[in-house]
Ligand code: 5GP
């Protein structure tokens with residue numbers, strides 16, 4: 001279920017603090033500690049899956065549904081002008097935390113809000 005020494009498992013268990021913007025039985029959504037833009041968030045399945053190869057297909061589908069819902073909600077709240085949804089797999093592709101996650105990255109015409 002959870003993996004020892006996984007930083008996202010520790011965040012999900014509440015052992016490491018995070019800014020949680022959404023939570024349900026399956027997911028916790030937190031603000032990224034090194035945001036690429038204002039509101040950069042991460043969708044974390046509560047169960048540990050290493051990456052896209054490992055994740056349960058149904059949970060992957062639910063993650064995409066949640067990404068759509070939050071993209072709409074965050075666009076309303078933050079007033080962003082566009083959105084990136086990003087999901088890295090394996091070190092060569094930029095994955096640094098080996099617990100599946102989806103990045104929600106709001107983008108702004110106003111460059112001050114971008115990285
Ligand atoms: P990856 O490169 O694996 O796709 O993304 C990992 C993301 O997790 C990075 O954007 C990084 O800033 C974020 N991150 C790493 N450690 C922590 C942490 O302890 N708390 C939060 N909120 N984000 C983290």
Ligand code: ZN
Pocket residue numbers: 002003006007008009010047048049098099
């Ligand atoms: Zn984990």
